[in-house]
Amino acid sequence: MLPQRLKKTITDNPKKVANLIDLVNLPSTLREFVGQSQISRLGCFMRVWSYIKEKNLQDPNNKNVINCDEKLRSILLGKPRVELAELPALIKLHFPKEPK
Numbered sequence: 001m002l003p004q005r006l007k008k009t010i011t012d013n014p015k016k017v018a019n020l021i022d023l024v025n026l027p028s029t030l031r032e033f034v035g036q037s038q039i040s041r042l043g044c045f046m047r048v049w050s051y052i053k054e055k056n057l058q059d060p061n062n063k064n065v066i067n068c069d070e071k072l073r074s075i076l077l078g079k080p081r082v083e084l085a086e087l088p089a090l091i092k093l094h095f096p097k098e099p100k
Contacts, residue, residue: 030094033075041095045088048075 023038031037034047052058052066059065064084068076076082076090 024095027094029074033071041092044094045091048072048087048091 023040025038026034026036026044030044033051034044039047051072055069055072057066057069057072059067059081066072066082066084066087068080068082073079075094076087077093079090082090
């Protein structure tokens with residue numbers, strides 16, 4: 001069962017939800033990081049987040065900051081530190097916008 005808030009989001013904005021879950025061909029840098037040639041934007045974000053947790057890359061003093069290692073830097077525009085709030089936007093840059 002989906003939470004009521006999520007149900008409302010899906011019914012109000014089906015195109016936004018579809019953009020999150022549609023499979024997309026990945027560029028080479030992201031393909032090497034994820035290990036797949038196709039993945040959804042949501043799936044990619046989940047892979048990046050699990051990598052961050054697995055490698056313990058969150059700043060111990062401020063959990064809203066991620067200290068990037070070389071592999072993570074390769075997909076996050078070479079930034080050494082990234083705010084947690086800007087992570088989805090940086091990942092979204094790798095997903096091409098579909099023509100209308």
